[in-house]
Amino acid sequence: MKIQVRNVYKVFGKNPERGVSLFKEGVSKDEILKKHRLTVGVADASFDVEQGEVFVIMGLSGSGKSTLIRCLNRLHEPTSGQILVDGDDVVAMDHQELREMRRAKMGMVFQRFALLPSRTILDNVAFGLEIQGIDRDKRRETAAETIKAVGLDGWENHYPSELSGGMQQRVGLARALASDPDILLMDEPFSALDPLIRKEMQDELLRLQSKMNKTIVFITHDLDEALSLGDRIAIMKDAQIIQQGTSEDILNHPEDDYVARFTEGVDRSKILTAENVMKKPITTAALDRDGVNTILRKMERHGVSSVLVVDRDNVLQGAVQADDLARAKREDLSVRDVMTAEVPTTPPDRSIRELLETASDTPFPISVVDEDRRLMGIIVRGHVLAALSRRGEL
């Protein structure tokens, strides 16, 4: 067993031990806060994580999941309980031992990336090694290799502010991996990213994990993310872990109403939603800005026969096919004259099963749009089938 967590409590406030004993006596969290001004962050958390396992802790905000993960490397000092990493009690370590363990065994990835803005990507990734006192050439060499592993080669000498969110989190991941720790602590690492990038990063993490075989503790508030990444999942509510098990366990035997509501309507084939399988459109046409010729050139360059038309605010207006554009060119018509406003759309949360039923034989892909009809991504029939087959559904 890589990590063993036994009855960990974290109470914030003066005299926190009192909060622990009150909680054990059965006093509720709210009452402890109101009467004794103590905040129970984590109460009686116990779980085991095996070597090479991805263990997901899921809960809504305020459920204590971020506090719990911070107890594992003692960014938050546990008020009571035991945390064993490779059999060594983390809680009992002195400062020096704790630092050694953080340096050698645990890498951490943060929700808001937490990159150092005045350092280059290379020096950000080398940060952990620098802290360990590894000399400059050696650590830069290692950092450069890690940067390559997460697919960012060429960006070594840029600064974090020059990178997109997804790329910044790749740097965050590389920084955590650079000192080759056994354990990765990931605190909602993909929550700040937009849906398409989030999916991409999840795939990337799974790809890296299949090679690295790290022990990963992953925090999320997103059930889809938990189900697609976690070997096992723990669900937290009000500072406590209320259920843990594999995704099947959680879906098939929800422990109580809370978990049931969480997983309501989710069965294996409904887990994937439009948002999960959508892709970025290869190109779009801007209404009233791109002329007929411009759009034709775009389509030719990208080798597509139809293209979605959006306005300035990325609101979907319709679609147009190459044939129609050619006709417009001959007869001197505008894009508006030849485009069709009737294109299939779906909200991002519709399940794939429903999509498969509705996917008709229009020549256009299904557009995923938000409540303001802004284009988020597209789904072509192939994506849906591919996504399902990856999961062994077909």
Place this chain on the structure above:
Amino acid sequence: MPRLPIGDVVEAIVDFLLDNIGFIFDFINEVVIAMIMFVEGILLGMPIVVFAVVVMLIAWKAAGRGVAIFTIVGVFIITNVGLWQPSMQTLALVLTAEIITLVFGLPLGIAMAKSDVLDQTVRPILDFMQTMPAFVYLIPAVMFFSLGRVPGVMATIIFSMPPMIRLTSLGIKQVPEDLVEAGYAFGATPAQLLLKVELPHALTTIMAGVNQSIMLALSMVVIAAMIGAGGLGSMVLRGVQRVNVGMGFESGLAVVILAILLDRITQGFGTKKQNGSD
């Protein structure tokens, strides 16, 4: 109603301090005068042309071509009106005061950011230091260090240190919590965290503190001419006393030139780091 003996009490205290721990003031006096002489020796020892070129290059790197050109023009004007020596004397006082301000202000600011108790103790003292009229500092300075450049520098330090401390403390406190967490999560010691995470992140704010305290120091050094600190301040004073408008204006202009140069160069270093382009 009898008059309160405030003046007598203060005098008694000062006498007591001088009688009993006078050696401390003597020691401070020796150190500060040595520093002033050292800095002044460098500034006045080098040929004016060398000074102009060195400062121009620094200005160019920190603040661009405009300020570099301004440096040459400024040095020319100051030399031309015969104010080179008093200008360098003033600059030496400012630099000496600023070095001492940095040596004490920076650690104190960092300590205040780390300790709430210290913060709550020092903050009212800083408020007090900043709300006092500048002239008031001349009095205790004279009491402990008599007349001349040392009390001038001491008064200047007291006057110009608060923004240095405040902005250092602010800069450290403004380091985002997740950067601090990241530092610790990768096994940094508190000293490593300070050097590798907190100070680099706070640098822009700290440089703003340096900039402000230098500006205050320059204004105070001019005032300190009243207690014999010399330099441009004494020229301004002489101009006023003799109702010599021309002399007063020329000395004033030299002060302004020094002020603009110091301001642009320190500001330039601050903003440059912020862009991460250096």
